[in-house]
Amino acid sequence: MKSIITVSREFGSGGRSIAKEVAKKLGYEYFDVEMIERIAQTSGLDPEVMENAEEFSARKSLFGYAFIGRGTKETSMENYLWNKQRDMILELAEKGNCVIVGRCADYVLRDSENALHVFVHADMDYRAKRIVRLYGETNETPEKRLTDKDKMRKANYEYYTDREWGLAQNYDLTLNSGKLGQERCVDIICGLAMAE
Amino acid sequence: MKSIITVSREFGSGGRSIAKEVAKKLGYEYFDVEMIERIAQTSGLDPEVMENAEEFSARKSLFGYAFIGRGTKETSMENYLWNKQRDMILELAEKGNCVIVGRCADYVLRDSENALHVFVHADMDYRAKRIVRLYGETNETPEKRLTDKDKMRKANYEYYTDREWGLAQNYDLTLNSGKLGQERCVDIICGLAMAE
Numbered sequence: 001m002k003s004i005i006t007v008s009r010e011f012g013s014g015g016r017s018i019a020k021e022v023a024k025k026l027g028y029e030y031f032d033v034e035m036i037e038r039i040a041q042t043s044g045l046d047p048e049v050m051e052n053a054e055e056f057s058a059r060k061s062l063f064g065y066a067f068i069g070r071g072t073k074e075t076s077m078e079n080y081l082w083n084k085q086r087d088m089i090l091e092l093a094e095k096g097n098c099v100i101v102g103r104c105a106d107y108v109l110r111d112s113e114n115a116l117h118v119f120v121h122a123d124m125d126y127r128a129k130r131i132v133r134l135y136g137e138t139n140e141t142p143e144k145r146l147t148d149k150d151k152m153r154k155a156n157y158e159y160y161t162d163r164e165w166g167l168a169q170n171y172d173l174t175l176n177s178g179k180l181g182q183e184r185c186v187d188i189i190c191g192l193a194m195a196e
Numbered sequence: 197m198k199s200i201i202t203v204s205r206e207f208g209s210g211g212r213s214i215a216k217e218v219a220k221k222l223g224y225e226y227f228d229v230e231m232i233e234r235i236a237q238t239s240g241l242d243p244e245v246m247e248n249a250e251e252f253s254a255r256k257s258l259f260g261y262a263f264i265g266r267g268t269k270e271t272s273m274e275n276y277l278w279n280k281q282r283d284m285i286l287e288l289a290e291k292g293n294c295v296i297v298g299r300c301a302d303y304v305l306r307d308s309e310n311a312l313h314v315f316v317h318a319d320m321d322y323r324a325k326r327i328v329r330l331y332g333e334t335n336e337t338p339e340k341r342l343t344d345k346d347k348m349r350k351a352n353y354e355y356y357t358d359r360e361w362g363l364a365q366n367y368d369l370t371l372n373s374g375k376l377g378q379e380r381c382v383d384i385i386c387g388l389a390m391a392e
Contacts, residue, residue, distance in 0.1 A: 010365075121365050168362045168370035169206075169317050176368040184391060188384055195380060 002116040002193045003028075003096035006105035008157075010166075011149035012127030012142075014177045014185075015120030016101050021186045023099040026193055031092060033102035036085050082160055106170060107161040116192055119171040120185065122178030198312040198389045199224075199292035202301035204353075206362075207345035208323030208338075210373045210381075211316030212297050217382045219295040222389055227288060229298035232281050278356055302366060303357040312388055315367040316381065318374030 005022060009015020016032060023030035089108045092098050096114065106117040122130075128142035138145065157165040168174055173192065175185045201218060205211020212228060219226035285304045288294050292310065302313040318326075324338035334341065353361040364370055369388065371381045 119364050166364045168315050168364045168367070171364070171370070172372040172375045174364035174367070174370040179368045180388060184388065188387075191384075192376060192380065 001196060002114055003098075004093050004109060004112060004115040005099045005118060005189060005193055006109060006115060007099065007101045007118045007120060008106055008165075008171070009101070009120040010122065010127065011146055011153065012131040013120045013122040014130065014182050018120055018175075018177065018182055018185050018189070019099045019101045021182070022189050022193070025186065025190050026099075027097070029092075029098045031098060031100050031102075033085075036088050036100075036102060037081070039088065104157060104160050107157075107163060110170075116173065116189070117171045118189055119166065119168075119174040120177050121166065121174065122176055126178030197392060198310055199294075200289045200305060200308060200311040201295045201314060201385060201389055202305060202311060203295065203297045203314045203316060204302055204361075204367070205297070205316040206318065206323065207342055207349065208327040209316045209318040210326065210378050211314075214316055214371075214373065214378055214381050214385070215295050215297045217378070218385045218389070221382065221386050222295075223293070225288075225294040227294060227296050227298075229281075232284050232296075232298060233277070235284065300353060300356050303353075303359060306366075312369065312385070313367045314385055315362065315364075315370040316373050317362065317370065318372055322374030 005019070005026075005028070007015050007019040007022075009018075019032070020030055022028070085102075086104075086108050089100060089102070089105050092100060093109050093112060093115065100109075106115075106119075109115045109117070124143060124146060127146055131145060132142050140148075154165040157163070163170055166174075173188070175188065177185050180188075201215070201222075201224070203211050203215040203218075205214075215228070216226055218224070281298075282300075282304050285296060285298070285301050288296060289305050289308060289311065296305075302311075302315075305311045305313070320339060320342060323342050327341060328338050336344075350361040353359070359366055362370075369384070371384065373381050376384075
């Protein structure tokens with residue numbers, strides 16, 4: 001029985017939908033990285049760190065995680081949020097019965113015996129069609145949007161964990177959702193979570 | 197329904213045992229890389245290439261796959277065997293209903309709609325205990341034996357495929373056999389193979 005499921009995923013692979021469905025089926029609480037970031041950003045922030053929050057966000061969206069000036073004020077903001085998120089993930093895990101979607105939860109909870117760490121990916125074609133269907137067209141090609149987002153996730157993961165994003169060895173289970181289908185991915189994860 | 201299962205694995209992870217069990221349960225034929233290498237080495241070899249076979253084998257075991265002099269006669273031997281093995285894997289896949297254990301079968305059959313590509317890994321501690329139990333002690337520590345063997349598999353895979361060994365994106369499914377248990381790995385693979 002695994003009371004914590006972490007789900008990391010390539011953008012557009014449906015990892016988040018799979019995680020939501022798993023949480024629903026298992027009756028677990030669901031948390032995603034945006035929810036955790038939002039709470040971390042708005043709760044109990046050090047005022048000096050808060051001053052840089054707006055600039056930080058602007059830079060983050062302009063240049064991506066990888067290119068934020070390190071060793072500057074932004075760094076302390078970034079690290080502050082990272083520590084805050086890490087503590088939140090540890091707190092959620094302590095309570096158990098939850099599904100956490102986020103790039104680094106597998107790393108934060110790497111030593112947890114009660115956790116099942118999952119990575120979901122799919123090929124470019126499947127993901128491109130899926131993001132256009134879900135989020136619509138933009139000025140950029142879907143392939144460019146996918147590559148940019150993956151690059152950001154990869155850089156972020158590798159900066160904080162010193163591990164390689166997407167490497168099988170970091171996860172208990174990785175699934176190609178495009179090839180296997182979302183429903184089957186959900187069934188496999190639920191089956192493993194419930195196994196003795 | 198998937199009529200071809202390829203299984204790549206870290207040394208000591210039990211990937212081969214899992215593959216054998218899957219073949220038995222599905223009633224598929226089982227082939228491993230050693231069987232394929234043996235057939236390729238002894239069938240229909242070009243006589244000029246054969247001359248180098250003994251030296252090639254000696255060098256291979258002395259220096260490992262990664263350090264075989266490239267651009268020399270050994271290269272042509274190595275490439276000849278690689279091409280031969282690739283053709284054999286394609287032939288086996290053509291017939292279908294088979295499980296192929298080998299480092300590059302996932303790559304050779306990467307475009308096959310009927311194939312399910314699996315990678316099995318486990319942490320060092322699990323694998324170390326397992327190889328000592330199965331193969332006994334040697335002068336080298338089990339950790340050294342594991343690291344050396346993995347290094348060889350990785351170098352070989354990356355030389356022939358230009359892809360990274362163990363990257364989730366190369367496989368439809370990757371499994372941590374130490375954490376999930378061999379039996380559950382077998383069940384998941386068989387379930388996916390038989391799914392419509």
